[in-house]
Amino acid sequence: xxxxxxxxxxxxxxxxxxxxxxxxxxxxxxxxxxxxxxxxxxxxxxxxxxxxxxxxxxxxxxxxxxxxxxxxxxxxxxxxxxxxxxxxxxxxxxxxxxxxxxxxxxxxxxxxxxxxxxxxxxxxxxxxxxxxxxxxxxxxxxxxxxxxxxxxxxxxxxxxxxxxxxxxxxxxxxxxxxxxxxxxxxxxxxxxxxxxxxxxxxxxxxxxxxxxxxxxxxxxxxxxxxx
Numbered sequence: 001x002x003x004x005x006x007x008x009x010x011x012x013x014x015x016x017x018x019x020x021x022x023x024x025x026x027x028x029x030x031x032x033x034x035x036x037x038x039x040x041x042x043x044x045x046x047x048x049x050x051x052x053x054x055x056x057x058x059x060x061x062x063x064x065x066x067x068x069x070x071x072x073x074x075x076x077x078x079x080x081x082x083x084x085x086x087x088x089x090x091x092x093x094x095x096x097x098x099x100x101x102x103x104x105x106x107x108x109x110x111x112x113x114x115x116x117x118x119x120x121x122x123x124x125x126x127x128x129x130x131x132x133x134x135x136x137x138x139x140x141x142x143x144x145x146x147x148x149x150x151x152x153x154x155x156x157x158x159x160x161x162x163x164x165x166x167x168x169x170x171x172x173x174x175x176x177x178x179x180x181x182x183x184x185x186x187x188x189x190x191x192x193x194x195x196x197x198x199x200x201x202x203x204x205x206x207x208x209x210x211x212x213x214x215x216x217x218x219x220x221x222x223x224x225x226x227x
Contacts, residue, residue, distance in 0.1 A: 006203070009196035010214055012118075012187070017076065020069040021191055027062035030054055031137075032171040039164070056145060063138045083119055084127035090114040094121035101180070118209040122180075126173055133166040140166075 013021070034055035041048060070077050093114040097103065099122055100111045119127060140159040148156055181188045186201040203210045 006199040008199040009194075010199055010202050010210075011195050012197045012202070013191050013195045014076075015195065016069070016073050018191060018195060020065060020073075023065040024062060027058045027065060028170070028174075030058040031062060032167070032174060034058065035167045035171065059138070059141050059145070062134075063142070066134060066138060080127065081131065083117065084124040084131065086117075086124070090116070091121040091124070098122075115207045116205065116209070118206055118213070120205070126177055129169060129173060133170045136162050136166040137170070 034051045037043060037051045038048070038055060043051060094116070097111050097113065099120055100113045103109050103111045140163040143151055143159050144156065144163060151159075181191070184205070186197050187205075190197045199210070202214070
């Protein structure tokens, strides 16, 4: 079977990962929108109060989603952390050409890209920001919501700044993440629908993952799976 036409499905995103991602997306979108409104304060007092209430509810949902997934899929969380915080010369080379995306979109040409593992260098950077920024948002948000008057004033100020910076960084990443997710449509469908990517797509964009981690399993058809 020629690799460029190999349509065998590879399970890249299991159901528990997809459910976590659905809830994360559906909670972070209103968090980002209401966070910007709370920062710029363009609404009336009643409108700002409603915005604050929505922000709190969405924050609770995101926090519960993160805690539940960490408890129920701890092995996957550990593996994800190991992946996104790994670093090699390939990552330097990837960032030197920004994954080839500017050349492809602006100049219409393809440049050599170093072979990637399950996540490319940009996805790893975004994943690290989500892990660190999301943790900061949840912990600082809990303090700012529940005990802003009980905690020391300097601590509250610092947590407020950390909450603001983390939120702005993740919000800035969001449109880029959404655009590239839709651009890589096979991977988008895998994360949002069925969990599978075609072998040829994985071999093109994540050849090291295919080479090192994909293993045949006895399932319906010729589905492949990995860690």
